[in-house]
Amino acid sequence: MVSVFELFTVGIGPSSSHTVGPMRAAKRFVQTLTGTGDLARTQRVRVELFGSLGATGHGHGSDRAVLWGLMGLDPETIDTDSAPGLARTVKESRRLVLAGQHEVAFDAAEDLVMHRRRSLPFHPNGMTCTAWDAQGAELACRTYYSIGGGFVLDDDGSGRPALRPDTTPVPYPFRTAGELLATCEHEGLGIADVMLANEAARTSEAEVRAGLLHLWDVMVACVEHGTTTPGVLPGGLKVRRRAADLRTSLDGGDPAHPERARGVDPLGALDWLTVWALAVNEENASGGRIVTAPTNGAAGVIPAVLHYAVQFLPGPAEDTVVRFLLTAGAIAAIYQQTASISGAEVGCQGEVGTACSMAAGALAAVLGGTPAQVENAAEIGMEHHLGLTCDPVGGLVQIPCIERNAVGAVKAVTAARLALHGDGRHTVSLDKVIKTMMETGADMKVKYKETSRGGLAVNIVEC
Numbered sequence: 001m002v003s004v005f006e007l008f009t010v011g012i013g014p015s016s017s018h019t020v021g022p023m024r025a026a027k028r029f030v031q032t033l034t035g036t037g038d039l040a041r042t043q044r045v046r047v048e049l050f051g052s053l054g055a056t057g058h059g060h061g062s063d064r065a066v067l068w069g070l071m072g073l074d075p076e077t078i079d080t081d082s083a084p085g086l087a088r089t090v091k092e093s094r095r096l097v098l099a100g101q102h103e104v105a106f107d108a109a110e111d112l113v114m115h116r117r118r119s120l121p122f123h124p125n126g127m128t129c130t131a132w133d134a135q136g137a138e139l140a141c142r143t144y145y146s147i148g149g150g151f152v153l154d155d156d157g158s159g160r161p162a163l164r165p166d167t168t169p170v171p172y173p174f175r176t177a178g179e180l181l182a183t184c185e186h187e188g189l190g191i192a193d194v195m196l197a198n199e200a201a202r203t204s205e206a207e208v209r210a211g212l213l214h215l216w217d218v219m220v221a222c223v224e225h226g227t228t229t230p231g232v233l234p235g236g237l238k239v240r241r242r243a244a245d246l247r248t249s250l251d252g253g254d255p256a257h258p259e260r261a262r263g264v265d266p267l268g269a270l271d272w273l274t275v276w277a278l279a280v281n282e283e284n285a286s287g288g289r290i291v292t293a294p295t296n297g298a299a300g301v302i303p304a305v306l307h308y309a310v311q312f313l314p315g316p317a318e319d320t321v322v323r324f325l326l327t328a329g330a331i332a333a334i335y336q337q338t339a340s341i342s343g344a345e346v347g348c349q350g351e352v353g354t355a356c357s358m359a360a361g362a363l364a365a366v367l368g369g370t371p372a373q374v375e376n377a378a379e380i381g382m383e384h385h386l387g388l389t390c391d392p393v394g395g396l397v398q399i400p401c402i403e404r405n406a407v408g409a410v411k412a413v414t415a416a417r418l419a420l421h422g423d424g425r426h427t428v429s430l431d432k433v434i435k436t437m438m439e440t441g442a443d444m445k446v447k448y449k450e451t452s453r454g455g456l457a458v459n460i461v462e463c
């Protein structure tokens, strides 16, 4: 069983698959060198990025992330303010301190290669790390796959990923939505209760709760920073940050639009969903501190809908947060275990579509929905994202990503409410829509899967 704490992790923007994943992989590589006692003998390291990582890595900050990982830094704890300067120093000085211990020469032009048109066979997000000693003898060579959401798989030596399942026995294992619903019915439990029992097999319930509330704190801090930071996003597209101005306007600070003040406009909640989602994704685009949910590109949907649940719905905030994140985590686990949450593999339907599905189900749960209604909401959330391509302009997680999260959040609320108006019976099951998403992703042309070679990415002029 995938843990909720693998699905929601604290990281750094702008991309879970292209920033967090490569950073973790590079760090894993230097840990390998440390583990085999080869770190001190290492004279040179070289990292090659393939497929989507190579094609859009510059826009996603993959190059900087690799350097941070080689330095032994961690996405959860890296100082997001000083991190860009660290990477700049490596490039300018051509020196790199591996794992914070062993300095080597490192020429980014030679030793950090972005293959724009070469892919590894298993997955579009592949990377290879190699280390040599002073005589040029190879000390280690490893291939990794960044499969989305910050998850990284090692190569097993034959070009296939080495899957190392967590063998912790859990009371209610499930892979599919069908299995999850059967457990809920048999045990008389809600989806969040099932997830909590499974998480508690690894640690205490109190720690699970504390961990979830910590994730919420990071989301709140991210929204706060995003809604108080105006300016222009990095990367060259000159995309203006809008969350701060919109928040001021919604707080009633815009005399031209007094109706926008909280509680006056009957559709004001939709504007708040928008501002929270924009805030998170603007933070993500600027390399800020983010909770993957389930990826960075789609990280705005869950915090936006959870802010809505906490601020607009009755009930104790902490209980709402815990139930919401456990339910969203259970839905994400189904996607992670049976499909893909990688835009490079299945398009944006697997990122924003999955986030919408998770948020819709979780909102239905905190609104008192039955497991069947929650599953229905999650299904609706994905059904109306089917076919959504991934075509980030300039390889940056900005256009269409930022607005797409705002629209995904609004769709999630609609999906939850639509499901709650029914009794849980519906024609298309969540498992069927996930299968359809995977098949649609497989049929999707490569140019629509995080390569920036199709769709919006080629139809607007970069300035």
Ligand code: SF4
Binding pocket: 297, 298, 342, 343, 344, 347, 348, 349, 351, 352, 389, 390, 391, 392, 397, 398, 400, 401, 404, 450
């Ligand atoms: S278009 Fe969607 S999948 Fe692609 S980078 Fe943006 S958010 Fe991620």
